[in-house]
Amino acid sequence: xxxxxxxxxxxVVSYKTEGLRRPVLRDISLEIExxxxxxxxxxxxxxxxxxxxxxxxxxxxxxxxxxxxxxxxGLDLLRASREALGRLHGRRIAMVxxxxxxxxxxxxxxxxxxxxxxRYHFGEPEVVAGRRALALLTDVGIEAPDRIATSxxxxxxxGQQQRAMIAMALAGEPAxxxxxxxxxxxxxxxxxxxxxxxxxxxxxxxxxxxxxxHDINVVDAIADRIGVLYAGDLMELGPAKAVLRRSRNPYTLxxxxxxxxxxxxxxxxxxxxxxxxxxxxDDTCVFADRCxxxxxLCRATRPPLVEAAGRLSRCHFANDPARFAMLSRSEPxxxxxxxxxxxxxxxxxxxxxxxxxxxxxxxxxxxxxxxxDVSFALRRERVxxxxxxxxxxxxxxxxxxxxxxxxxxxAITFEGQDVFSLTADALRRFRQRVQIVFQNPASxxxxxxxxxxxxxxxxxxxxVPAERARERAATMLAAVGIDQGMVARRPRxxxxxxxxxxxxxxxxxxEPALVILDEPTSSLDASVQASILELLDxxxxxxRCAYLLITHDLAVVRQAAxxxxxxxxxxxxxxxxxxxxxxxxxxxxxxxxxxxxxxx
Amino acid sequence: xxxxGLWALLARPVRTNxxxxxxxxxxxxxxxxxxxxxxxxxxxxxxxxxxxxSTGPSAVHLLGTDQFGRDVLSRVMAGAWRSVSLGLSxxxxxxxxxxxxxxxxxxxxxWVDAVLMRLVDAVLSIPSLVFxxxxxxxxxxxxxxxxxxxxxAAAPRFVRVVRGAALDAxxxxxxxxxRARGEGAFYTQYREILPNVWSPIVVxxxxxxxxxxxxxxxxSYLGLGTQPPAADWGVMVREAQRYTFxxxxxxxxxxxxxxxxxxxxxxLGEGLRDRLHLVDRRADE
Numbered sequence: 001x002x003x004x005x006x007x008x009x010x011x012v013v014s015y016k017t018e019g020l021r022r023p024v025l026r027d028i029s030l031e032i033e034x035x036x037x038x039x040x041x042x043x044x045x046x047x048x049x050x051x052x053x054x055x056x057x058x059x060x061x062x063x064x065x066x067x068x069x070x071x072x073x074g075l076d077l078l079r080a081s082r083e084a085l086g087r088l089h090g091r092r093i094a095m096v097x098x099x100x101x102x103x104x105x106x107x108x109x110x111x112x113x114x115x116x117x118x119r120y121h122f123g124e125p126e127v128v129a130g131r132r133a134l135a136l137l138t139d140v141g142i143e144a145p146d147r148i149a150t151s152x153x154x155x156x157x158x159g160q161q162q163r164a165m166i167a168m169a170l171a172g173e174p175a176x177x178x179x180x181x182x183x184x185x186x187x188x189x190x191x192x193x194x195x196x197x198x199x200x201x202x203x204x205x206x207x208x209x210x211x212x213x214h215d216i217n218v219v220d221a222i223a224d225r226i227g228v229l230y231a232g233d234l235m236e237l238g239p240a241k242a243v244l245r246r247s248r249n250p251y252t253l254x255x256x257x258x259x260x261x262x263x264x265x266x267x268x269x270x271x272x273x274x275x276x277x278x279x280x281x282d283d284t285c286v287f288a289d290r291c292x293x294x295x296x297l298c299r300a301t302r303p304p305l306v307e308a309a310g311r312l313s314r315c316h317f318a319n320d321p322a323r324f325a326m327l328s329r330s331e332p333x334x335x336x337x338x339x340x341x342x343x344x345x346x347x348x349x350x351x352x353x354x355x356x357x358x359x360x361x362x363x364x365x366x367x368x369x370x371x372x373d374v375s376f377a378l379r380r381e382r383v384x385x386x387x388x389x390x391x392x393x394x395x396x397x398x399x400x401x402x403x404x405x406x407x408x409x410x411a412i413t414f415e416g417q418d419v420f421s422l423t424a425d426a427l428r429r430f431r432q433r434v435q436i437v438f439q440n441p442a443s444x445x446x447x448x449x450x451x452x453x454x455x456x457x458x459x460x461x462x463x464v465p466a467e468r469a470r471e472r473a474a475t476m477l478a479a480v481g482i483d484q485g486m487v488a489r490r491p492r493x494x495x496x497x498x499x500x501x502x503x504x505x506x507x508x509x510x511e512p513a514l515v516i517l518d519e520p521t522s523s524l525d526a527s528v529q530a531s532i533l534e535l536l537d538x539x540x541x542x543x544r545c546a547y548l549l550i551t552h553d554l555a556v557v558r559q560a561a562x563x564x565x566x567x568x569x570x571x572x573x574x575x576x577x578x579x580x581x582x583x584x585x586x587x588x589x590x591x592x593x594x595x596x597x598x599x600x
Numbered sequence: 601x602x603x604x605g606l607w608a609l610l611a612r613p614v615r616t617n618x619x620x621x622x623x624x625x626x627x628x629x630x631x632x633x634x635x636x637x638x639x640x641x642x643x644x645x646x647x648x649x650x651x652x653x654s655t656g657p658s659a660v661h662l663l664g665t666d667q668f669g670r671d672v673l674s675r676v677m678a679g680a681w682r683s684v685s686l687g688l689s690x691x692x693x694x695x696x697x698x699x700x701x702x703x704x705x706x707x708x709x710x711w712v713d714a715v716l717m718r719l720v721d722a723v724l725s726i727p728s729l730v731f732x733x734x735x736x737x738x739x740x741x742x743x744x745x746x747x748x749x750x751x752x753a754a755a756p757r758f759v760r761v762v763r764g765a766a767l768d769a770x771x772x773x774x775x776x777x778x779r780a781r782g783e784g785a786f787y788t789q790y791r792e793i794l795p796n797v798w799s800p801i802v803v804x805x806x807x808x809x810x811x812x813x814x815x816x817x818x819x820s821y822l823g824l825g826t827q828p829p830a831a832d833w834g835v836m837v838r839e840a841q842r843y844t845f846x847x848x849x850x851x852x853x854x855x856x857x858x859x860x861x862x863x864x865x866x867x868l869g870e871g872l873r874d875r876l877h878l879v880d881r882r883a884d885e
Contacts, residue, residue: 444774
């Protein structure tokens with residue numbers, strides 16, 4: 001504990017709900033050295049936010065700190081007075097939040113918000129603080145700092161907002177920055193630049209960073225050391241290379257094996273089950289239920305954090321690497337069979353499609369050209385990916401293909417029929433043949449309906465008798481891995497992965513020829529993502545279905561698609577077979593996307 | 601956490617429960633008395649006792665008698681049905697008109713919504729009681745007319761409150777999903793959106809029932825609602841005020857019950873608002 005800036009010792013935190021105490025952090029001990037970036041990787045329910053809030057003492061009122069200490073430069077934060085914390089926050093520790101749009105005060109100019117920190121902590125007069133704010137904005141790489149300083153948060157782009165947030169955090173010249181998913185809300189190109197900024201700031205100012213994220217690739221790009229958190233337990237902690245390249249923990253290995261790669265197709269292996277806090281795991285390994293190499297010992301004794309090859313790992317078998325051989329990174333997968341072997345008939349034909357998007361009220365008309373002159377063809381049983389960042393028009397395109405949005409020009413032909421001039425009967429059939437799976441199942445499943453009702457509804461709508469619809473829904477649910485016992489439950493009682501399975505079942509129950517997948521895995525935890533991709537791959541083959549995969553994630557494209565279209569600002573920049581586009585991107589935009597992706 | 605935040609947290613559970621418990625209790629008592637008053641009163645509400653006119657409370661007349669020697673307690677109980685049922689009926693009417701309009705606006709948006717909301721704005725710019733009076737001018741006075749007037753006057757409030765929640769629900773992917781699988785407008789509005797906007801409807805309905813009860817009493821007081829010899833609380837206040845100097849019990853009793861019923865409905869609404877928001881937030885997690 002020689003020179004560590006922050007040290008957390010035996011921290012145990014639990015939440016009180018309905019009279020029970022559920023542990024969310026179990027005996028966490030870690031240290032952050034000066035000038036170091038410690039990355040914490042965790043899925044939902046891992047306790048990563050609780051850890052940050054405990055350091056800031058922002059825990060909710062039902063959180064109980066059972067034991068432990070958090071020391072910053074020797075001062076015990078858990079026992080410090082409110083006044084002492086007030087002097088510390090913004091000065092010695094500062095926090096950068098996931099969503100800068102919410103963390104910045106919308107009614108204050110950016111410059112004034114940054115200057116406020118200087119005035120509060122250093123008592124600088126307004127003019128001096130204002131000048132300092134400009135210098136800080138320049139430091140975080142904002143062009144035209146004068147203009148930005150006098151702007152309000154909503155006038156800035158997401159990337160600029162996050163930079164302003166970082167400038168504000170740096171204003172107190174803190175020793176430690178806490179970053180909570182700081183890049184998650186950003187597009188990949190912006191994300192890459194922000195990570196570069198954090199690296200540079202660390203070099204220049206010697207600030208330490210606790211960087212929390214669910215995205216292993218991002219953490220890998222930034223962290224010197226990495227801690228892997230699962231269900232409130234620190235599973236592995238050590239130098240980044242040791243943890244991510246030569247892991248000695250089944251959970252870390254499982255996570256890594258489930259992540260699609262941008263450079264090649266690999267056989268993804270999902271961790272069975274779903275992540276989440278275990279409430280009863282006081283004397284077992286928290287991961288035992290999902291672990292592929294668990295032994296009776298793992299369910300009888302909680303493993304200690306043991307030293308293994310230069311890192312700490314919470315596994316009884318951390319020093320027995322042979323056991324993990326079967327878990328380590330999986331073998332490459334053949335490229336999807338080339339187009340000649342698949343059915344050559346085209347299912348969906350889009351030509352010269354343009355769509356305007358805007359709010360059209362009685363007195364209002366702000367129209368944006370969301371999609372401009374887009375053409376492509378999708379053959380039966382193939383997967384076409386549409387890649388683009390937010391605002392590229394890819395979601396508008398999807399809605400137009402479903403005939404939920406009016407087009408301005410062009411034609412969409414599905415199974416030989418013009419989608420926009422279908423008769424009522426043909427439209428009803430079209431609605432069954434084309435389905436959609438949304439990004440966020442929490443929003444796409446009506447919270448007031450049961451799983452059984454949700455999946456049976458498209459059949460009832462198609463005129464299938466109730467009894468038969470129920471049977472078919474149950475069969476479909478079984479096919480996606482939702483067992484009979486969940487049929488009467490409502491969405492909120494399911495995990496994120498289970499919800500997405502229900503949404504997929506609902507899409508497939510009418511035996512569609514085309515399913516539009518709108519970011520189907522991006523709201524899911526890493527360990528669940530692989531199982532959903534696997535399920536989609538299986539359903540495609542079994543049910544002879546084509547996919548239109550809309551995503552921002554190039555690795556998912558590599559994994560799941562045959563062909564790809566790269567969109568930017570409503571226009572197609574590049575298209576072709578995935579292998580060709582990925583190995584030799586021709587358009588500069590595609591190249592910048594590729595180079596921004598953090599590779600593991 | 602700021603000092604204020606801490607206080608709010610400390611105060612919250614107590615306040616929530618107290619609002620809800622008090623409001624529900626008062627509302628239930630009001631409804632129970634209204635129903636009881638129809639089938640039983642301690643004395644005949646119209647029975648005249650010429651020997652005891654304008655007396656204060658006594659063992660026989662717990663709340664005294666009015667200028668004709670009628671038992672005030674019995675009259676308050678008998679009048680409760682008209683007052684309470686007027687509040688509830690006007691509320692049901694307002695909801696029956698407002699909710700479908702709100703759902704339609706949120707579902708179709710565009711010009712349907714724009715026209716609807718401008719109409720709502722126009723009506724809301726007139727004080728509801730004045731608007732209700734305008735309707736009474738058209739319909740004539742009476743108990744049923746008062747219900748229609750107050751219900752119609754309040755419908756725009758329902759539209760506004762429910763539309764907000766319905767817009768939120770209508771922007772969810774489950775509504776897009778419904779359209780994508782070819783659901784009709786009716787199913788989408790009433791089976792997909794409506795179940796997700798019950799909380800604001802219930803809260804608004806509860807608060808408005810109290811408001812309508814007061815509006816009904818006011819109309820009766822002005823002689824535009826319930827017509828004598830039938831009596832509700834408003835009519836009773838009107839009749840009693842001329843004899844206030846002989847006995848103020850006939851005035852105090854109906855006025856106090858009006859106040860208690862309004863407070864009850866309002867507290868119930870506030871309590872429900874806290875409780876339902878709490879539940880909704882939990883459902884999101």
